[in-house]
Amino acid sequence: MNFLAPLAFAFAASIPVVIVFYLLKRKRVVKLVSSTLLWQKFLADTQASAPFQKLRKNWLLYLQILLLALAVLALTRPFFATTAKPAQLRVVILDGSASMQAVDESPSRFERARTEALKWVDSLEPTDQMVVLLAGANTEVKQSATSEKAALRRALQACAPSDSPTRLVPALKMAESLVRDRRSAEVHLFSDGAVPDLTEFENKALPLIYHKVGQRADNLGITALDARANPEDATQRAIYASVANFSSNTMSADLEISFQGSLLETRPLTIPGGQTAPQVFKASQAKDGVFTVRLTGKDDLAADNEASIVSLLPKSVNVLLVTRGNRLLEKALRAVANVQLAVANDLTDAGAGFDFIVLDGIVPTSWPKGNVLAFRTVNTNWVESVAAVEAPVIVDWKSTHPLLRYAGFDNVQIVQSLTARAPTWAVSILEAPQAPLILAGDLGRQRIVWVGFDPLESNWPLRVSFPIFIANAVDWLNPANAKNSQLLIKAGDPFRLALSESVKSAEVKLPDGSTKQIAVDATANEIVFGDTAKQGVYHLRAGTNETTFCADLLDSAESNIRPRDELKFGEYTRVTATTVQRTNMELWRTLAAIGLAVLLFEWWWYHRRTV
Amino acid sequence: MSLLTPELLRRLEQFQLLAARRAKSSAKGERRSRARGQSVEFADHRSYVPGDDFRYLDWNLFGRLDKLFLKLYEEERELPVRIFLDASESMTFGEPRKFDFARQVAAAIGYVALCGFDRVSVVPFPNTEHGTQSGQAGALTSEELAARGALRSVRGKKSSMQFFQNLNALTAAGGADFNEALRRGALEARHTGLAIVLSDFLDPAGYESGLTALVGRGFQVNVVQILAPEELAPTTFGDLRLVDSESGGLQEVTFGRYRMKAYQQTVQNFIQRLREFTTKRGINFFMAPSNMDLQDLLLKQLRKSEVWG
Numbered sequence: 001m002n003f004l005a006p007l008a009f010a011f012a013a014s015i016p017v018v019i020v021f022y023l024l025k026r027k028r029v030v031k032l033v034s035s036t037l038l039w040q041k042f043l044a045d046t047q048a049s050a051p052f053q054k055l056r057k058n059w060l061l062y063l064q065i066l067l068l069a070l071a072v073l074a075l076t077r078p079f080f081a082t083t084a085k086p087a088q089l090r091v092v093i094l095d096g097s098a099s100m101q102a103v104d105e106s107p108s109r110f111e112r113a114r115t116e117a118l119k120w121v122d123s124l125e126p127t128d129q130m131v132v133l134l135a136g137a138n139t140e141v142k143q144s145a146t147s148e149k150a151a152l153r154r155a156l157q158a159c160a161p162s163d164s165p166t167r168l169v170p171a172l173k174m175a176e177s178l179v180r181d182r183r184s185a186e187v188h189l190f191s192d193g194a195v196p197d198l199t200e201f202e203n204k205a206l207p208l209i210y211h212k213v214g215q216r217a218d219n220l221g222i223t224a225l226d227a228r229a230n231p232e233d234a235t236q237r238a239i240y241a242s243v244a245n246f247s248s249n250t251m252s253a254d255l256e257i258s259f260q261g262s263l264l265e266t267r268p269l270t271i272p273g274g275q276t277a278p279q280v281f282k283a284s285q286a287k288d289g290v291f292t293v294r295l296t297g298k299d300d301l302a303a304d305n306e307a308s309i310v311s312l313l314p315k316s317v318n319v320l321l322v323t324r325g326n327r328l329l330e331k332a333l334r335a336v337a338n339v340q341l342a343v344a345n346d347l348t349d350a351g352a353g354f355d356f357i358v359l360d361g362i363v364p365t366s367w368p369k370g371n372v373l374a375f376r377t378v379n380t381n382w383v384e385s386v387a388a389v390e391a392p393v394i395v396d397w398k399s400t401h402p403l404l405r406y407a408g409f410d411n412v413q414i415v416q417s418l419t420a421r422a423p424t425w426a427v428s429i430l431e432a433p434q435a436p437l438i439l440a441g442d443l444g445r446q447r448i449v450w451v452g453f454d455p456l457e458s459n460w461p462l463r464v465s466f467p468i469f470i471a472n473a474v475d476w477l478n479p480a481n482a483k484n485s486q487l488l489i490k491a492g493d494p495f496r497l498a499l500s501e502s503v504k505s506a507e508v509k510l511p512d513g514s515t516k517q518i519a520v521d522a523t524a525n526e527i528v529f530g531d532t533a534k535q536g537v538y539h540l541r542a543g544t545n546e547t548t549f550c551a552d553l554l555d556s557a558e559s560n561i562r563p564r565d566e567l568k569f570g571e572y573t574r575v576t577a578t579t580v581q582r583t584n585m586e587l588w589r590t591l592a593a594i595g596l597a598v599l600l601f602e603w604w605w606y607h608r609r610t611v
Numbered sequence: 612m613s614l615l616t617p618e619l620l621r622r623l624e625q626f627q628l629l630a631a632r633r634a635k636s637s638a639k640g641e642r643r644s645r646a647r648g649q650s651v652e653f654a655d656h657r658s659y660v661p662g663d664d665f666r667y668l669d670w671n672l673f674g675r676l677d678k679l680f681l682k683l684y685e686e687e688r689e690l691p692v693r694i695f696l697d698a699s700e701s702m703t704f705g706e707p708r709k710f711d712f713a714r715q716v717a718a719a720i721g722y723v724a725l726c727g728f729d730r731v732s733v734v735p736f737p738n739t740e741h742g743t744q745s746g747q748a749g750a751l752t753s754e755e756l757a758a759r760g761a762l763r764s765v766r767g768k769k770s771s772m773q774f775f776q777n778l779n780a781l782t783a784a785g786g787a788d789f790n791e792a793l794r795r796g797a798l799e800a801r802h803t804g805l806a807i808v809l810s811d812f813l814d815p816a817g818y819e820s821g822l823t824a825l826v827g828r829g830f831q832v833n834v835v836q837i838l839a840p841e842e843l844a845p846t847t848f849g850d851l852r853l854v855d856s857e858s859g860g861l862q863e864v865t866f867g868r869y870r871m872k873a874y875q876q877t878v879q880n881f882i883q884r885l886r887e888f889t890t891k892r893g894i895n896f897f898m899a900p901s902n903m904d905l906q907d908l909l910l911k912q913l914r915k916s917e918v919w920g
Binding site: 045 | 700701704705813839841842851854856857861863864877880
């Protein structure tokens with residue numbers, strides 16, 4: 001036997017109250033009267049001498065009838081039938097992203113969504129099942145399919161919003177797999193619709209019901225943050241912040257920047273509706289530290305009003321160029337700021353002490369262990385099926401790759417080149433019809449850029465893209481830069497730290513001040529820390545290695561908290577916010593409560609009348 | 612305590628008890644009777660019989676008819692007035708006490724009777740002599756016993772002060788058997804006359820046989836029912852355990868203002884039944900709450916009902 005509302009057992013506490021009522025002895029006042037004859041006659045008159053008497057007006061009677069009526073009504077378990085269809089399985093997806101923390105609903109969008117979801121739990125038929133998914137940084141199954149309302153309520157109560165961007169697609173895919181073979185199923189999405197792009201999810205058949213929460217979009221948010229060397233003054237750092245106003249009205253706020261907690265500058269901002277205001281702060285920096293940018297205005301979403309970034313002091317890059325002589329390449333490398341270039345004919349050791357090695361058509365005696373930029377150098381550990389092609393035609397290049405940023409291959413001709421099949425560790429960033437010409441990727445801990453041709457056998461060095469490519473390559477291959485970019489993650493993303501030594505455990509200090517221990521496998525070469533749902537500054541200590549990293553929202557799609565009436569899935573599917581209410585809203589609890597009140601009133605009434 | 616004010620006494624002196632029937636008493640009084648005797652009221656003639664007093668010969672008739680006739684006059688006799696006074700425990704209740712009110716009525720009626728040269732006897736019950744059921748009656752003081760004895764037969768206006776004093780000396784206690792007291796009173800009386808019953812009629816055994824016995828004996832009966840205001844409209848509410856003052860019996864009642872009407876209806880039914888019973892038997896019935904204005908009862912109601920005039 002199961003109880004739909006086990007909490008109602010709390011009403012049993014009223015039983016002792018009733019007993020106490022009956023324990024109270026009716027204290028009769030003893031009174032001497034001349035004769036009880038009249039009283040006996042009176043009682044005989046008032047007591048029924050016949051089995052029936054004329055119905056007299058008595059409030060107690062009305063109260064008892066009302067009480068009985070309420071009890072009977074409650075036992076019939078009445079409900080409001082509405083338009084919702086009966087479903088055997090309901091998958092509830094609760095959007096737990098940062099935008100759900102907006103307070104335009106009271107107390108917040110997430111609480112509102114949770115309340116709505118709880119109502120759907122209440123309306124669950126005894127045979128129906130429900131699944132609770134929380135779509136935060138990751139999709140969590142808070143409750144697998146069950147009919148137990150108590151468990152479902154517990155699961156919903158345990159949900160909490162994160163500071164991370166919305167990742168609805170995994171949740172929808174999970175829901176899709178759950179309802180795939182169910183004839184009668186519904187997917188209820190409780191969200192504000194502030195989601196980036198759902199184009200990769202295309203399913204017209206998904207029985208999705210979108211419950212919209214949220215009312216407005218009065219939000220100023222920091223959508224981008226970066227710290228770089230100031231190009232105008234090498235002693236300073238430039239901090240780029242982008243503040244966007246997602247409201248349709250002009251909004252004002254103060255933008256504060258602080259370094260390691262001490263305030264550097266406050267800048268008042270007034271941003272028209274729908275506009276973005278890029279801001280650049282310049283600050284001198286004496287040591288490595290954290291820059292924090294904070295918006296001090298009052299808006300609906302607090303999660304995007306603060307962002308932090310770790311800024312490390314620039315260090316010079318030690319580069320070893322192994323070549324038989326290539327002035328153009330050497331010149332291009334020297335032109336890059338902070339590069340300490342050494343040139344050699346051959347490499348006899350692993351190249352320790354250099355940040356990366358450039359191999360220019362040389363097969364070294366000893367292969368380097370660090371990052372490598374290799375021109376026309378074949379290492380069979382890297383690539384297979386190496387073949388030579390004459391005058392390859394460049395058909396495509398990946399302009400989105402960091403190596404090819406601002407570097408195009410228009411009007412570049414190549415005399416001859418080696419090609420290789422793209423291995424699993426690398427992506428092809430420059431393509432000839434036959435095969436890739438440039439490959440880039442991470443092989444283990446080694447970052448490798450493989451260029452199949454000698455720049456001198458092309459007109460590339462004469463194009464502006466060549467020095468840009470070399471500068472990009474220095475950036476990309478410099479291990480310090482790679483580390484820098486790792487120090488800023490999106491809230492909810494895992495933080496990875498490569499280990500140079502073996503450690504047994506690590507400790508992470510969270511933004512709220514608490515610490516978390518992580519056990520590390522002795523053979524692991526990196527630490528992965530996934531509990532980054534809250535934004536802020538994290539400190540990780542692993543052995544002698546101490547690292548500070550920041551988790552930030554920095555997501556304009558998330559900061560744009562305007563509730564969407566329509567969600568667009570893929571190319572063709574659209575889901576409109578539903579107005580469907582939960583079904584079978586039961587009333588018997590209300591009725592029982594009224595009945596109880598009537599009963600108490602009746603008791604009071606009865607005793608008031610006898611004295 | 613004086614039972615009646617001098618002012619009231621003066622007014623009562625004007626009244627005379629009205630008897631519907633000729634007096635049957637053997638003692639002389641001021642009432643017309645069927646007996647022939649000496650008075651100024653001519654009644655009849657009869658033929659002279661030797662030995663008759665010549666003083667009563669009608670000489671005028673002898674002159675006309677030449678026959679001797681004797682003039683007969685009506686004998687005036689007294690009217691015996693018996694006052695049955697309920698002196699049971701239940702009469703001690705009420706504010707003012709029902710017993711006090713009853714004594715006042717008894718005094719007034721007695722005074723009117725004494726003024727009219729009628730014989731008054733007050734019969735309080737329960738009575739010790741008859742060894743009534745309640746033991747309390749046996750505890751009467753000698754003073755009260757003397758008073759009771761003196762009240763058995765009073766005559767003459769000059770006895771009225773003593774009559775009042777004796778009435779004052781009476782106390783009410785114990786339980787009474789109403790019917791038995793009336794039956795005995797009816798049998799004891801050698802001559803019937805006027806009977807006044809002063810009681811609350813709250814006897815569980817009823818009142819029917821007692822009143823019937825009085826009427827059957829030939830008394831002209833007047834009944835005054837005296838009830839306390841508290842009995843007509845109780846002022847105590849709530850959960851009550853009522854103790855009967857005479858029997859000691861218990862009665863549990865839950866009483867509230869909302870039941871007041873029903874209670875009063877019960878009391879009115881009780882009174883009405885008594886009224887119907889008495890009316891059917893030619894008995895004058897008066898209902899008097901103990902807080903009633905005595906003058907209203909004596910000077911208006913009794914007069915209107917021709918108890919006296």
